Amino acid sequence: MRFGILYNKSNMNIGDDIQAYATARFLPRVDCFIDRETIDSFRSEDGEPVAVIMNAWYMWHKWNWPPSKYIYPLMTGFHYADHQLANQWFGSPLKFEFLDGVGARWLNAYGPVGCRDLFTLRHLQERGINAYFSGCITLTLPQMPETEDKGQYVCVVDVFKKGRDKLHSLLDGKIEVREISHLRERDETLSWEARQTMVKELLTVYQNARCVVTRRLHCALPCLAMGVPVLLVRGDEDDTRFEPYYDWLHYAPLDDFAEGKFDYDFLDPPPNKTDYLPYREALIKAAGEFAEQAEGETRSADELNRLDCTEEELIRWRHDVMKRSLDLWLEDDHLKHERETETQKAHKAELRERDKQIKQLKKERDAAKRKEERTRAKMLQFQSEALPKAVVRRILKRYWND
Numbered sequence: 001m002r003f004g005i006l007y008n009k010s011n012m013n014i015g016d017d018i019q020a021y022a023t024a025r026f027l028p029r030v031d032c033f034i035d036r037e038t039i040d041s042f043r044s045e046d047g048e049p050v051a052v053i054m055n056a057w058y059m060w061h062k063w064n065w066p067p068s069k070y071i072y073p074l075m076t077g078f079h080y081a082d083h084q085l086a087n088q089w090f091g092s093p094l095k096f097e098f099l100d101g102v103g104a105r106w107l108n109a110y111g112p113v114g115c116r117d118l119f120t121l122r123h124l125q126e127r128g129i130n131a132y133f134s135g136c137i138t139l140t141l142p143q144m145p146e147t148e149d150k151g152q153y154v155c156v157v158d159v160f161k162k163g164r165d166k167l168h169s170l171l172d173g174k175i176e177v178r179e180i181s182h183l184r185e186r187d188e189t190l191s192w193e194a195r196q197t198m199v200k201e202l203l204t205v206y207q208n209a210r211c212v213v214t215r216r217l218h219c220a221l222p223c224l225a226m227g228v229p230v231l232l233v234r235g236d237e238d239d240t241r242f243e244p245y246y247d248w249l250h251y252a253p254l255d256d257f258a259e260g261k262f263d264y265d266f267l268d269p270p271p272n273k274t275d276y277l278p279y280r281e282a283l284i285k286a287a288g289e290f291a292e293q294a295e296g297e298t299r300s301a302d303e304l305n306r307l308d309c310t311e312e313e314l315i316r317w318r319h320d321v322m323k324r325s326l327d328l329w330l331e332d333d334h335l336k337h338e339r340e341t342e343t344q345k346a347h348k349a350e351l352r353e354r355d356k357q358i359k360q361l362k363k364e365r366d367a368a369k370r371k372e373e374r375t376r377a378k379m380l381q382f383q384s385e386a387l388p389k390a391v392v393r394r395i396l397k398r399y400w401n402d
Contacts, residue, residue, distance in 0.1 A: 001072065001297040004032030004050040006039070007195070009188045014198060015218030016057075019077070021199045022137045022222075023053040026287040028295055033192055039067040040318070049301040051294035053287055054078060055116065055137035062098040063322040066106035069305040072297070074290040075107070076114030076134045076283065079241060080123075093328035094321070099127050102309055102317040107131075109306035114286075118243035133244075135279035138218055140287065141225040144200070144207035153178050154266050155206060157214035162258040163233050167213060171266060175210060182216050211269040217241055220249055224276050229269035233257045248275040 005027070007020040016036075024030050032050050034042050037060055044050050049070055055077025059065070067073060080099070099107070107113050107129050114134025115121040124131040153176040156167050164179065171177050180202075203222060206212055211229035214220055215237075223230035232246070235254035239246075250270065252262035264270070297304070307314075 001294045002031040002044055002048050002050045003027040003029055003291070003294070004034050004044075004052045004071075005030055005192075006034050006036045006052060006054065006056050007192070008036045009190075010037075010186055012183050012186045013218075014182045014184060014195075014202065015216060017195045017199050018138055018141075018203070018218045018222060019055055019136070020192075021196055022141055023055055023287070024196070025140070025142075026053065026291045027051070028291060030192070034071070037061045038064055039071060040064040042068040042070055044070050044301075047301060049297070049299070049304050051291065051297075053137060053290065057081070062094040063318060063325055065098045065103050065318075065321070066307065069307070070301045072294060072301075072304055073110050074287065075110050075112070076286060077116045077137045078113050078124075078131075078134075079116040079120050081240065093332055094325050096123070096127065097321050097324050099124070099129065102307075102314055103321075104129055105309065106307050109308070117241050117245075119240035133279075134286075135276065135283060136217075136221050137283060137287070138221045139225050139276050139280045140283050141203065141222050143226050144204040147204065147208045150208040151210045152176060153209055155180055155209045155212045155214075157212060157219045158182055158216050159213055159233050160215070160235055160254055163213075163215075163254050166258045166260070167266070175267060178205070178209075180205070182219065211266055213266075215254075217245065220245065221276075224248065224272055225280065227272065229272060231264050231269075244275075248273055 005020045005024050008016045032042075032044060034050070034052060036056050036058070039059075041064070042050075047070070049072040051072045052074070054067075054073045054075050056079070058078065058080045097103075104127060107124070111130040113124060113129060113131040115124060115131050116134065116136045118133060121131050121133050154167070154171060155178050156164055157180045159167070168177055184198075203226065206219065206223055206228050207226050209228060211231065212219065212223050213231045213233055214223075215232065215234045220230050220232050230249060232242075232249040232251045233254055234242070234251075250264060250273070252264065256262055309317075
C-alpha cells in the first residue's frame with residue numbers, strides 16, 4: 001500500500017495546502033500527490049492502491065468523479081458546494097448531479113462519509129448517502145515552535161477593509177498589526193516541499209501571535225487546534241462552510257465589528273471555546289487507525305475496490321454527467337446571449353428616443369429662428385415706411401431686450 005495526499009496544484013488559496021499538510025502528518029510517508037480535480041484518472045506508477053485521507057472541497061470539475069479505483073479512501077472532512085460555481089468563470093454549472101447514481105453509490109460504498117460542515121451533511125443525507133459530521137482535519141494540527149516575538153503582534157487575515165481599518169484604529173501604537181492573506185500567485189509548478197514549507201511558516205506566525213482576527217475558515221480552525229486566540233469576522237458572505245463553526249468561535253459580524261459593537265480584548269484575548277475538542281480527538285483516532293490499517297494492507301486495488309459497477313457503466317455515468325454539464329453551460333450561454341440581446345435592444349431604443357428628441361429640439365430651434373427672421377423683416381418694413389429713426393431704434397431696442 002502506498003500513501004498519498006490530495007492537493008489542488010493550481011489553487012491560489014493556501015488553505016488547500018494547510019489541509020493537505022494536516023492529512024500528511026498521519027501518513028507514514030507520502031508517495032503520491034493527487035490533484036483533487038483529476039481524481040477519477042489517477043493511477044499509481046505500479047498499480048498499487050494508494051491510501052488517501054479525503055478531507056477536501058469537492059470540486060470544480062464535478063464530472064471527474066468518483067475517484068479512481070487506485071485510491072483507497074478515508075472519507076472524512078468532505079465538503080461540496082452546489083451554488084456559487086456558476087458565478088465564477090472557472091467553475092461549472094453542475095450542482096447535485098455528481099452525487100446521484102454511481103457517484104452516490106461510490107460514497108455509500110466507502111461510507112459513512114465524514115462531513116466537514118452541516119450544510120454538506122444535510123444535503124448528503126437528503127440524497128440517501130450515509131453521512132455524519134466529522135469536522136475538518138485542520139482541527140488536528142499540533143502547536144508550532146515558539147519564536148522570539150511571541151505575543152508581540154496581532155494578525156489580521158483577509159478581513160475586509162473596513163474591518164482592518166477598525167482594528168488599526170483600535171491598536172495603533174499599542175501593538176504591531178500584521179496584515180496577512182491566504183491568497184498567493186497561481187503557480188502549478190510549486191513543489192509539495194515548497195508548499196509545505198510555506199504552510200509551516202504561516203502556521204508558526206499564527207502560533208506566536210497575541211491573537212488572530214480572520215474571515216478564513218482555514219485560518220480560524222488551525223488557530224483553534226493550536227490554541228491561538230482567534231476572532232472570526234465575516235460579512236454578508238457565503239456561510240455554508242461555517243456551520244457549526246460560528247458557534248465554536250468567538251465571532252463578530254463585519255458591520256458590527258467596524259462599528260465597535262463587539263466584546264473582544266485584542267491585548268488580553270479570551271481563551272478559545274472548547275466545543276471542537278471531541279471532534280479533534282475523533283479525527284486523530286480515525287486518521288491514525290486508517291494509516292495503521294493501510295500500512296498492513298496487502299490486497300490489490302481491484303481487491304480493495306468496493307464500488308459495484310462495471311467499467312462500461314462507470315464510463316456511461318461519467319459521460320452523462322459531463323453531457324449534463326455541457327447542456328447547462330450551453331443553456332447558460334443562451335440565456336446570457338438573450339440578456340445581452342435584450343440589453344442591446346434597450347440601448348438602441350434609448351438611442352432612437354434620444355435622436356427623436358434631438359430632432360424635435362432642432363425643429364423648435366429652426367421655428368424660433370424663422371419667427372425671429374419674420375420679426376426682423378417687419379421692423380425693416382416699419383423703417384422703410386419712413387418712420388422716424390428714433391422710433392425705429394426704440395422699437396428694435398425693445399424687441400431685442402424682450
